[in-house]
Amino acid sequence: MVRVVSVLGLVMFSVALLILSLISYVSIKKDFIFTAPKYANAGGPRMYMFHTGFRSQLAMKFLDPAFTSLNNALNENLQESSSWRFNQSAYLQQSKEIAQYIDVAHNFTLTKSSVRVGQLMHYDYSSHKYVFSIGENLRSLLPDSSPVLNKRFNSCAVVGNSGILTGSRCGAQIDSYDYVFRCNFAPTEVFRRDVGRRTNLTTFNPSILEKYYNNLLTIQDRNNFYLSLKKLDGAILWIPAFFFHTSATVTRTLVDFFVEHKGQLKVRLAWPGNIMQYVNRYWKTKQLSPKRLSTGILMFTLASSLCEQVHLYGFWPFGWDPNTGKELPYHYYDKKGTKFTTKWQESHQLPTEFKLLFKMHTDGVLKLSLSHCA
């Protein structure tokens, strides 16, 4: 009798756990995300201060076996990040695999000789009916050859834009890498203590013009944009103009601006063509096939064929800080009080991406920095 009762108790306890997991799972799906700049988007006050963190931690513990081990490994990682060891043979093996799907040097940018005036480009993420006709102006902005052809860098940092960087004081460490990749023209100057100030490449979705530079409609907007570009000096501005057809109009504005300022700016332009099918195919072999890959993992993909070693910063798509348990903004540059956004949860599958990156960290393929820097 006692036995029956305790078995029954155990069953009920398990069912309760299962229900809890399901609830957490639903909220985990709702709570997470990343990418797309939102530099100063004021949000309403946060109502449930510890809510997301608590539920996420719950979910981390009860969701699935992968998350349980992830949570343990995560704690270890935060306590002694020095225990990480680079596994060069594993890294080289993966780079080789990636190279079978993507020819990074050539996929990196269209060149003057790879397109002709009047050629119709399609878009990676839009219906095939949308086209962009390559004009003489755009063609004149293409490099003669890929700027990363036969390039090899010793140590690279890929800096994501997660709010986890806020207060990290990782700036000096990030600046110590040979090559620093950044995403979506994220601001560095004001945040240099946490994110560093050096940039060797940053992505630039043409829609940034619309969101932060008012489509260059006023002299002030044009000056602001010019000054931001001037800071990039000899860095590469990597412009995915052929991912979404919605970029077409801003792309023309951007092209006109660069043609007008030819010779005045040292920033170098790269214009990738329709490359996502190749990148997607590789990550699909790793069970990662979201509707759209994040800019962060796209940058890691490029870096893995240009660098001897890649370390990631600011890759943490969750709304709470694993170091402190405190609530986090979505981006490190979000205005104080901005709500953690769940906008990209479905399209990027960031929790899945994070799990994969963390596994690669554990395997010594890359280093994922989550803790604060000394």
Ligand SMILES: *[C@@H]1O[C@H](CO)[C@@H](O)[C@H](O)[C@H]1NC(C)=O
């Ligand atoms: C490094 O990775 C290789 C290939 O994935 C694996 O066989 C090896 O055991 C790893 N070495 C260490 C020290 O973990």
Ligand SMILES: *[C@@H]1O[C@H](CO)[C@@H](O)[C@H](O)[C@H]1NC(C)=O
């Ligand atoms: C990108 O790389 C793939 C695979 O190597 C290649 O087939 C394709 O032509 C390249 N595309 C561009 C636009 O460079």
Ligand SMILES: *[C@@H]1O[C@H](CO)[C@@H](O)[C@H](O)[C@H]1NC(C)=O
């Ligand atoms: C990366 O950028 C820094 C300045 O931001 C520059 O000093 C350095 O030479 C660049 N490295 C490469 C490999 O281009």
